[in-house]
Amino acid sequence: MYDRILVPTDGSPSAEAAARHGLVIAEAFGASVHVISVTGERERDERLAKAQAKDAISHLEELFEQESDLSCQSVIEQGTPYEAILSYASENDIDLIVMGTHGRRGLSRVLLGSVTERVIRLSNDPVVAVPPHAIGREREGYDKILIPTDGSPGATAAVEHGISIAERLEASVRVLCVIEGETGLPPIGDALRDEAVEVLEAVSERASDRDVSLTTHVQPGIPHEVINNFVSAHGIDLITMGTHGRSGIRRHLLGSVTERVLRTSDAPVLTVRQDTG
Incomplete structure (x- = not known):
């Protein structure tokens, strides 16, 4: 790669x-x-x-x-x-x-x-x-890699990068889907929660034949805040994410979630453009 x-x-x-x-x-x-x-x-x-x-x-x-x-x-x-x-x-x-x-x-x-x-x-x-x-x-290497995703092509482009790095460094992968605007997780059966689960299952399927330990997480809240809190709580060493999420945005602008994570994250952030995934 x-x-x-x-x-x-x-x-x-x-x-x-x-x-x-x-x-x-x-x-x-x-x-x-x-x-x-x-x-x-x-x-x-x-x-x-x-x-x-x-x-x-x-x-x-x-x-x-x-x-x-x-x-x-x-x-x-x-x-x-x-x-x-x-x-x-x-x-x-x-x-x-x-x-x-x-x-x-x-x-x-x-x-x-x-x-x-x-x-x-x-x-x-x-x-x-x-x-x-x-x-x-970096002296301790990367043990835990976080892949935030909303299921968009932009987010999906970063999945392969995160999984490949984890595989080479024998790191575990956390895949996180944030249900935006919710103060608590919607009940099982709710459309938003079902959609989040589908997004995470698609990532798990891509990693099923790889030698990587992967866990999935669904959390409610403001995406960049949830991502940064997750990084702190789980000792994440690297975040891999797309430059653009569902909202799209022109090539010369970053998606708002990615930009906010880049500006506030304590961990390195690997950004991947959709057409380079």
Whole structure:
């Protein structure tokens, strides 16, 4: 599933954390790692910008050399960061992009780094967004993977990714369907609950011939809040979800649930576009 993984870096702790998470996935799939650092076209000090980019790449190259035998190649590009990342991914047949949600400039918890946000919105490849709270957690690998789903094609596209990663890392899978707007679970036989059960059964069927431990869950409430509470309560290490749910939405916009999870989750989030599932 993943042969080439791209890790963008700006030398920030968030970028290093993303690299470590990318390494976990790369080793599981025997993938090669590509590292890219992008200098802006309007840097006040071009020489300094290139030196910082070189240092950022060198740091990750040393990390990979110390912790893995996987091949690594790196490049420094000049231009608009998200455009350079997407262009490199397209030209080099990248299968997965792994990047931090906050770069050097920080940003508050409720906002994604602008580069990461644009990459997620426009990428043809799946993207793992690693938040600051996930720093250090990758050292124990992924034991529990959460796949939220509403049964839409967008959500279904992420199922295979979650199951495949779980299979390679011997992780268990939790599949969660949220009945939106309800304060309690509807009774058995209710149309909403029956629909949720059907959605979960479809995922279970897809995983039936895979060597994965899978459990299903139905919960009521506001989707992104339920997902984040589930992550905390069950010690989830990775969330895999589609960029768009039932509400659809144009390509350059994220579905509201996915966007809110990305902005508030303590766990890395792997987003998958419907046509890349």
